[in-house]
Amino acid sequence: MVAAALDPNHCATFYAQGGIIYKSPDDTPALLSSDVHRAGAGVCDDVAVQKLAREGPSRVEEMLLEVAKVPFTRQDDGELALTLEASHNRARILYKADHTGRAISTSMVQAVRAHSEITLLTGRSAFELVTNAQGECVGALTVSTDGDVELFRAPFTLLATGGVGDVYENTSNPEGARGEGIALAARAGAKLKNMQYVQFHPTTLYMPDERRFLLTEALRGEGAILRNKSGRAFAKDYHPDGELAPRDVVARLILAEMAKQKDACMYLDISHEKADWIKNRFPTIYQHCLDRGIDMTKEPMPVVPAAHYHCGGVEVDLHGCTSVVGLYAAGEVSCTGLHGANRLASTSLLEGLVWGCSAADDFLKRSKVSDLKSHKKAEDVLVSLNGFRDAYPSEVEEVMLATQRIMWESVGPVRTKAGMESAVNKLALLEVKAEKLHQECRITRETAGLRNAVRTAKEIALAALRSPASVGTHYISQE
Numbered sequence: 001m002v003a004a005a006l007d008p009n010h011c012a013t014f015y016a017q018g019g020i021i022y023k024s025p026d027d028t029p030a031l032l033s034s035d036v037h038r039a040g041a042g043v044c045d046d047v048a049v050q051k052l053a054r055e056g057p058s059r060v061e062e063m064l065l066e067v068a069k070v071p072f073t074r075q076d077d078g079e080l081a082l083t084l085e086a087s088h089n090r091a092r093i094l095y096k097a098d099h100t101g102r103a104i105s106t107s108m109v110q111a112v113r114a115h116s117e118i119t120l121l122t123g124r125s126a127f128e129l130v131t132n133a134q135g136e137c138v139g140a141l142t143v144s145t146d147g148d149v150e151l152f153r154a155p156f157t158l159l160a161t162g163g164v165g166d167v168y169e170n171t172s173n174p175e176g177a178r179g180e181g182i183a184l185a186a187r188a189g190a191k192l193k194n195m196q197y198v199q200f201h202p203t204t205l206y207m208p209d210e211r212r213f214l215l216t217e218a219l220r221g222e223g224a225i226l227r228n229k230s231g232r233a234f235a236k237d238y239h240p241d242g243e244l245a246p247r248d249v250v251a252r253l254i255l256a257e258m259a260k261q262k263d264a265c266m267y268l269d270i271s272h273e274k275a276d277w278i279k280n281r282f283p284t285i286y287q288h289c290l291d292r293g294i295d296m297t298k299e300p301m302p303v304v305p306a307a308h309y310h311c312g313g314v315e316v317d318l319h320g321c322t323s324v325v326g327l328y329a330a331g332e333v334s335c336t337g338l339h340g341a342n343r344l345a346s347t348s349l350l351e352g353l354v355w356g357c358s359a360a361d362d363f364l365k366r367s368k369v370s371d372l373k374s375h376k377k378a379e380d381v382l383v384s385l386n387g388f389r390d391a392y393p394s395e396v397e398e399v400m401l402a403t404q405r406i407m408w409e410s411v412g413p414v415r416t417k418a419g420m421e422s423a424v425n426k427l428a429l430l431e432v433k434a435e436k437l438h439q440e441c442r443i444t445r446e447t448a449g450l451r452n453a454v455r456t457a458k459e460i461a462l463a464a465l466r467s468p469a470s471v472g473t474h475y476i477s478q479e
Contacts, residue, residue, distance in 0.1 A: 001152070002118060003142060005125040005176065005445060008109050009102075012162050012332060013349060015174055016101025017216035017284065019093035020349040022060050024082055027090050029053035036347060039087045039246050040340025041472035043194070048338040051318055056350045059357055060094070068107040072096050085221040085345040086244045093346050098216055098282040104349065124150075125180075127448035129157065129188040129327065137188060137327035143443050156363050158328040159185060159314065160356070164198065167457040168307035169408035172204050172214040178449050179456030181333035185314040186459065191323040193335040194312030195463035196474045199343050200413045201308030202250035205289065205301060206265040212306040213288055215268060217345045220244060222281065224270035226254065227300055228261050248342045248473045251305040251413050258304075267300035305413055309348060311339035311473065312463070320359030328363075330356040341472025391441035396450050399433050402426075403457050411461050414477050420465040427458040 002008070021032065032053040037044050064070045072094045073081040084091040096103035112118050126140040130151065139153040161181030165173025186192060203219070204212035220226075220243040226235045235242035238253035245253075254266050270278060275297035279286050282296070289296050313335040320328040331352035338351055406426050410419035434454040437447050470476040 001121065001154075002112065003121045003124045003126065003140075003152070005123070007122060008112070008120065009105050010174055010176070011105065012165075012173055012177060013101045013352070014105040015172075015214065016104075016349060017098045017214055018085060018218045018221075019083060019095035019100045019346050020060065020064075020104065020353075021056060021092055021346050022080070022082065022094045023057045024090040024092045027092050031089060032056075032092070035088050036338065036344050037340070039342050039344035040338075041246075041342050043197075043340030043471060045337025045340075047318065048336045052338055052347065052351060052354055055354050055358075059354050060350070063353060063357065064104060064107070068104070068111050070096070070103050070107045072100075072103065083218055083221060085217045086250075087241075087246050087344055088346075093218075095218065097280070098218065098284045101349070125445045125448060126184060127443060127452075129184050131188055131324070134325075135189060136325040140184075143445060143448060145445065147442060147444060149443060156326055156328065156366075158320070158330060158356075158359055159333050160329070160331050160352075161333045163332040164310045164456055164460065165307040167403055167407050167453050167460070168198075168412070169404040170204070170212050170304065170306040172201050172212050172306045172308045175211070176449070178453035179310070179333075179460075180449060180452040181329065182313055182459065183452035183455040185322060185324070185327065185329065185333075186455065188324055188327065190327060191315040192313065192459060192463075193315035193337070194339075194341075195310075195460050196467045197311035197339070197341050197472060198307055198411075198460060199247055199309040199311055199339075199473050200251040200305045202247055202254055202305050203268050203303040204306040204308075205292075206304045207292060207302075208264075212304070214308070215285060215301060215303060216282075217247075219268060219270055219282065219285070220250075221345075222270065223273065224268050225272075226250075226257075226303075227267045227269050228257055229263055229267070234266075246342055246472075247308075247345070248413070248475065252475060254303070254305055255413055265302040265304050268303045269300035270296060271298055271300065307408075307412075309339075309343050311335070311341065311343050312460075316355065318358065319362040320355045321362065328359045330359050341474060388440060388442045391437050391444070391447050393446070395437060396446050399430050399437075400450055400453060403430055403454050406430075407457050407460070411457075411464050413473075414475055415464060416477050417465070417468075420461060423461040424458065424465055427454060427461055430454050431458055 033049050036049045082091045083093045123145040124142045126142050128141040132138050137157050159181035163177045164179035165171030165177045203215040225233050239245040278297050314329040316334045320330050410423035431454045434451045438451045
């Protein structure tokens with residue numbers, strides 16, 4: 001059974017633009033491993049890196065090309081088209097124009113819906129994992145969009161709840177990416193890892209009154225240039241690789257130039273390429289910008305960095321197992337150690353695929369947990385749900401906005417020790433408010449999500465404060 005709060009296509013995978021790692025004709029696992037390690041700032045788990053490099057191409061062939069039949073872009077001769085992205089030494093990225101994630105997600109969801117042995121429940125969120133007397137995970141408490149609470153028991157539970165972007169003021173993530181799986185796992189006793197490493201995408205479309213819209217890495221891979229308001233290319237002033245430097249570097253150099261120029265944004269320019277090529281290669285971005293009065297074939301696009309991907313999460317092994325028996329995690333909610341301190345472009349979709357398959361394989365090999373009877377805590381929650389007041393939307397919004405502002409200002413792309421200390425203290429107070437709402441009010445997706453978001457934000461801030469070394473995405477300014 002698969003339970004999803006919203007439509008299963010409402011996820012970061014669906015909105016991924018760039019692509020997924022496959023292999024070029026002259027590629028090797030060693031070459032890919034080298035690129036992953038270099039981007040990860042020396043913090044990557046080599047065993048996880050080797051697993052991805054070794055198993056990735058075959059999993060793509062098996063699940064995406066053969067089972068889901070994802071319609072990736074092909075060359076005129078029918079061969080799969082491959083593109084280059086930042087910090088890769090080979091053109092090894094499969095893509096579908098500029099909406100690769102949509103192609104993958106819709107194809108996979110279609111395959112799930114067609115499978116006779118998979119039940120898909122939408123409109124239902126997990127708000128608490130349940131454990132037995134031995135501390136093993138035996139299922140989850142869930143709430144529907146109508147407020148109906150139900151306990152689902154299972155010998156194996158897998159978290160695939162996505163990232164943490166929505167705990168930040170600026171994010172490229174879809175609404176609702178609040179790090180909920182991390183909070184659920186932490187309360188169940190699971191270990192977390194590398195929580196301080198949050199990747200900020202360098203280029204999201206800057207429209208002051210709108211949610212940030214991702215402008216894919218592939219734009220820079222195809223030759224797009226970063227310019228300031230005077231039109232001057234500035235990226236190589238800060239790093240020899242310029243636009244193709246690792247994401248954390250590019251995000252910081254954009255912020256540095258913004259501060260230097262005292263501007264709210266910088267600009268990404270690909271207008272030097274032919275208009276028809278731009279429209280065919282980046283149709284989604286072209287139309288999105290055009291709808292907002294920006295013709296990317298003729299003018300640069302305003303850009304700012306935004307929270308994009310969490311390199312940390314719930315610690316898992318090579319099979320997706322967490323430290324809690326019966327509980328698994330895959331995708332962005334997990335931390336395999338693959339990404340280290342900074343993710344290499346287009347590894348995230350492949351990581352979710354490889355570890356998701358490994359977790360499924362592990363289900364079949366392991367003996368089921370012996371006792372599916374949960375602790376009394378779960379039954380207590382079910383009995384005590386009636387008679388509580390409804391939370392006012394303004395109560396939830398106030399705490400959420402405060403959390404997002406604190407995280408962006410103090411635990412964002414550039415951090416200071418004082419800022420992180422302040423963030424931890426402020427988030428601790430906000431967590432008290434969120435817990436109070438959870439205790440006093442009827443459980444809804446909004447109140448449960450707020451509780452999880454603040455807990456996850458605090459875990460990120462604490463991990464950052466406890467990590468004095470400035471590494472990768474965890475950049476500490478001494479100013």
